[in-house]
Amino acid sequence: MQWNEARFDADGDAVMQNVHQPVFEFVQAPKLTDWSQDAVVRWKRRWEQYVGIVRQRCMESGERLEVAVRPVKTCIDPELLEVLCLYELRKAADDVTSEELVSLIDAKLGSVKNAQVPDLDDFFRQLLKVDLHEDDIDARVLKYYRDFATLIKENGLSKIIGVGNPADGGYNDRMKLRCTVLIDNLEPKMLRDDVRRHVKYECRETKRND
Template structure:
């Protein structure tokens, strides 16, 4: 009896169809994901990575490849290899568009948000840092606030700017103030270490979330206990107010009281009452 062969998903390499920076950034991100999938497949099947993975050159549209090969690398297309193409892609992705430095403070203030609708603190902080990384990559800001090689030049300055932006855009304001105080007086390493900053934000976000939940749980039972009492008070007031309203609404009889002949009802007549 033959053993059935496993069926594997076809993993398609992304196609690079344009040399503009936005397209290169998207393609580079998808290419890294593609390589990860191929490596995982090879670790399971025992296939050779080099024998399965697509080439970079084959993943770029011929019309797109011709221009950088001819005018940037100064080579014929057939003489260009994968490493040279990837180097040019990475260079474009990690450089400022048109060599122009945008207003980084405004850019992150508009784009970087901590989603307070997410009640899972871990997920909320993860999304916050993921959004930060994506904004950096999408705008070619790696040279200014990217991570990179810790031993490379300017690393500490980049990390300082990186951490400052991450702290500046924390929400809610109470969490931001707490993190700022801790960094200023106690956790100074978080000024230049985004990994330590991540742990600090997550720790105190959890604490504040627990406090918030406990506060809500204490308030709700109190409100429920007060509602019947308030309703009872309102009912009593309405009951007391009803006779008064009815009394004010009674007009004297046209012919006067039958006994005292006054402008009042018989039950209000002083003569009849005295008798």
């Protein structure tokens, strides 16, 4: 019988391939082998896709997700795991749980690379683009927002410009900054100018919520 095995392309996207597997669908968990920001971002994307595939399988088979998903601890290169436990968590590898490693990975993703905040104006000017080739306006807007969210998440900018919890300090400042960035990078220029006028004269509350 043919079943699907999860593989990943160079961009980290899941690619389903038909292979022969006995009885059940085999899903390969991604392996974390490097602690660089880019490597952790790629691994996290692959991990979320892996969990999504396993969750779907569990819905069909009745298996429990927490049993079917491999522990994160077993998905980290043994040498990297030892170093992370010793120098980041200050514990022996045998004493570290998958939950602690997930928290460590999330903390890594929530911080900027090398603790250096980039020039946000220049950063988004170079990387945040409106897809003018998309003729469906709703799809174009949603892609713009999605790309914005992805850039924030994958570059450790959540504490600076992420939505976060409205009850947390600095929420209003973050929302104003988000609106500024989104408006400043709109294309074409005519649209950008129209939105700026609308926000300035007709809908000032928009500055507080993107």
